Amino acid sequence: MxxxxxxxxxxxxxxxxxxxxxxxxxxxxxxxxxxxxxxxxxxxxxxxxxxxxxxxxxxxxxxxxxxxxxxxxxxxxxxxxxxxxxxxxxxxxxxxxxxxxxxxxxxxxxxxxxxxxxxxxxxxxxxxxxxxxxxxxxxxxxxxxxxxxxxxxxxxxxxxxxxxxxxxxxSMHIIDFYLSKILAEENQGNSLNQQKGVSLIFLKEVREKILPFLALIESSIEKSHWVKKISEKCGIDEKAIWEDLKKVKIEPGVAGVIVQKTLNSDKATLYPERKDSIERRIFGIINWQSKIIDIKNIKDRLKEIMVPEDFKKWEEASEAVLNKATFEAEQYYDQKKIQIILEELLRELEKEYLTKKLNEKLTLKEQDQIIKKLAKLK
Structure with missing residues (x-):
């Protein structure tokens, strides 16, 4: 088990x-x-x-x-x-x-x-x-x-x-790996058949087994490197390789992954505002140290500090986002000081929300109350 x-x-x-x-x-x-x-x-x-x-x-x-x-x-x-x-x-x-x-x-x-x-x-x-x-x-x-x-x-x-x-x-790059396998088979076949030059089977293997992998590489520079290498190793004209490469059709399943890559790009984990960065650290610690901290108490305090939409965003965050936040927490924080760190982060987060609220249309009384709260937090 x-x-x-x-x-x-x-x-x-x-x-x-x-x-x-x-x-x-x-x-x-x-x-x-x-x-x-x-x-x-x-x-x-x-x-x-x-x-x-x-x-x-x-x-x-x-x-x-x-x-x-x-x-x-x-x-x-x-x-x-x-x-x-x-x-x-x-x-x-x-x-x-x-x-x-x-x-x-x-x-x-x-x-x-x-x-x-x-x-x-x-x-x-x-x-x-x-x-x-x-x-x-x-x-x-x-x-x-x-x-x-x-x-x-x-x-x-x-x-x-x-x-x-x-x-x-x-370990070999996937294209090198396939290239070495196909070349070994071709050389063995030529030796047995006393054949000179590349066979049609060999050319088919290159086209069907290597080019589909090459087509998945996005970098034009990297593609150019591999086209040149395939040309030199196999004795195939570079122009011919480029022409066949254009004809390669990426399977729908793989194409779907490329779309998913865009949707799951690092943009999803960029946090332009300081408050978002602090929230990420707090929820990373919650996810990391769930066994030793009072999660209910921390979340109750977060609900008091954060606007409902922001709190909901983190409660419903994807596993990938939480995993990254957790990993960062493990990297940057000392487990023995986690309670002290949490208190500091909660205080900083409250300051961020209060400062942001000062930019809203408020009465003089409301502004005064926020300024007093900020003074206590400093």
């Missing part, structure tokens, strides 16, 4: 492995694969597996420190990674990688290494994940493990930690 936690380390669900009642204890990893199935808690208001990454609460600081995240598929993979000292690793919770998962990671680092299982199913899942990440403007690399092993199996093998570390070190 694995507890699933949100970004503030609060348990929001569980994932468990189910074994058939009458099965004997498996004696090999192959038997485990055959009989084991994982079941997640049903989705609730607080648990949405499309938005929660397993281990994110433990990995986020390491992701920020090393400026990249590593994504694996299963709970055992991530547990073995963290035990081996690879702290910037996260996993999906019984679902394919979603745009929400990637947006969550992108807020900390734009760089991601995919370390999915090396079997066909894992490769298929990874292909979709790569497309999503590229469409969100992320730098995507692939860590490949020899002999078709998954990360947990690699780490359990002899010198597993060094092998895993080497796989991360040698």
């Amino acid at each position: 694995f507890p699933i936690r949100d970004s503030a380390s609060r348990v929001v669900g569980f994932s468990g492995r189910i074994l058939p009642e009458n099965s004997t204890h498996p004696t090999s990893s192959e038997q485990v694969t055959e009989v084991a199935k994982y079941l997640n808690s049903p989705e609730t208001a607080v648990f949405n597996k499309s938005r929660i990454l397993f281990g994110f609460d433990l990995a986020k600081l390491a992701i920020k420190k090393f400026d990249y995240s590593v994504i694996v598929e299963g709970q055992m993979d991530i547990i073995m990674c963290h035990q081996a000292g690879f702290q910037n690793v996260v996993a999906t919770s019984g679902t394919a990688l979603t745009p929400e998962h990637l947006i969550l990671l992108r807020r900390i680092s734009n760089r991601v290494i995919m370390a999915f299982d090396a079997d066909k199913a894992g490769f298929s899942a990874a292909t979709k994940a790569w497309q999503l990440a590229l469409s969100l403007g992320m730098e995507v690399k692939i860590a490949e493990f020899k002999e078709g092993k998954d990360p947990a199996e690699v780490l359990l093998s002899d010198n597993g930690k060094e092998k895993f570390k080497e796989a991360l070190k040698n």
Whole structure:
């Protein structure tokens, strides 16, 4: 049984492995694969597996420190990674990688290494994940493990930690990864058939497997770099590559992600006013330290200070906005001084609202009352 936690380390669900009642204890990893199935808690208001990454609460600081995240598929993979000292690793919770998962990671680092299982199913899942990440403007690399092993199996093998570390070190950009695979197959085919020059199958592979990824890259400079590299490696004229690239149609699902990227851009988390910045810090602390602070008391005080529309905005804020606010609170504030910090922030927030109110049409008496309140807060 694995507890699933949100970004503030609060348990929001569980994932468990189910074994058939009458099965004997498996004696090999192959038997485990055959009989084991994982079941997640049903989705609730607080648990949405499309938005929660397993281990994110433990990995986020390491992701920020090393400026990249590593994504694996299963709970055992991530547990073995963290035990081996690879702290910037996260996993999906019984679902394919979603745009929400990637947006969550992108807020900390734009760089991601995919370390999915090396079997066909894992490769298929990874292909979709790569497309999503590229469409969100992320730098995507692939860590490949020899002999078709998954990360947990690699780490359990002899010198597993060094092998895993080497796989991360040698991870390749998605286009480089596919290019090397296709070139290796072409060279092998030419050797067997004693053929010179590129084959039509090779050209088709480049067009169907590499160009769709290239089409998802927004930067013209980056695209130009890859077109030149493909041309040099494959012996294809650059103009021909550009012409075929124009014909590539992005799948509707991926195109939808690009639209979603715009809707979920960092504009949603920009706070031009000082009061908004203070509110973000307060609600970040509430989300982070919910176990040790009196949330009801804090929220009652906020209701007295804030206008109803502003309070409602934060109560209904998206998980992405709250996650960012929580992460900032963890980064900037000392947990031991959290009560003192909250008092200071509440006082500053009240000053901001009172100062703003002074700009409204008020009677002299109302102005005098606000000025006196401000004097007490200073």
